[in-house]
Amino acid sequence: MRIGLTGGIGSGKSTVASFWREAGAALIDTDAIARSLSAAGGAAMPAIVAEFGSSLQSADGALDRAAMRELAFSDASVKARLEAILHPLIGAQTRLEEAQARAAGQDLIVFDVPLLVESGHWRARVDRVLVIDCEEATQIARVSQRPGWTEEAARAVLAAQASRTQRRACADAVIFNQELSLEALRRQVLTLAQAWRRGK
Template sequence: MQRPVHVGLTGGIGSGKSTLGQMLQSCGAALMDADAIARSVTAPGGAAIGDIRTAFGPEAIDSTGAMDRARMRTLAFSSPQARAQLEAIVHPWVTRLSEQQARDAAAAGHRAIVFDIPLLVESGRWARKLDAVVVVDCSTETQIHRVMARNGLQRAAVQAILDTQASRQARRAAADAIVVNDGISLEALRGHATQLARLFGL
């Protein structure tokens, strides 16, 4: 059986990366969503909960037994050391489970597997596992407006998130293909997804 194409999909917060990933999935790709896996391992009973409690104390866990996302988000964006500590707990689980899902997708006959990885460039460890990297790009101002509207965050809070992510230049430099998602319709974005799907043999 031929090995499926492994595609990394990334972009800054508010770029539309997840939307493009879902469109590629609708074209027949298997989609590995790193954020969804991270949420699952930090949910009640999740694989990372015990280590998070040990590292950050019981206050890091909410009344449902899940990681207290608001508390940990604030801590992570105010302390690079805490962010690195949290990533060191969660990211190995994300890698392990996404690779298991990819093996399952390959066994099911998928010809392309898309790894939706917000911090693909920042991690420095995905490049050797991928056949191509697709970057969804838009202006910083567009990112800020989208996230403010979607998440109800203040501009300063969105900027703090952006400051922890790779620059647009760094992401574009890592790309094999760039989709500019600025001022275009969903239909136009879907057109980009269709073109990419053809390139990936779908």
């Protein structure tokens, strides 16, 4: 079974992803793939530098993500230009990792896709979609506490993502991660994994 895992920034999706791994699922993290591609020596870096210039490259040769965020907020075309470089490479790596998981006999493959709803094509690629949801004020508060993030930046990313209503409309299951303890969140994920394994 292929499961699409998504949620807005600050929803707790990454924590949920770790619980799927605990449940024995193969986890394919598209955000981690993107970070790898744009790390120092990453396959996307030559094209990124050619497109945007060396000022978007940090001293170690990786993409300066904070500078890229600022540029994207000031120029609406930046996001599409960056995605045109990254998305084909992410897609190729995702297919490779899926093939490896299938070859290893995995019965659950979880695709962690932050922009699953926005992409328009992921819903057809997976059997079930799990959405991690919480109130927008909570998302902003959580993201604002991350190193290098401001409340303004968190609000800008939130505004660019699908709405909570749009995400929930795509979901086969929703976990409302508002005031859950880590253990309560873990139990919900493990229970859902067991149910979906049984085809329920």
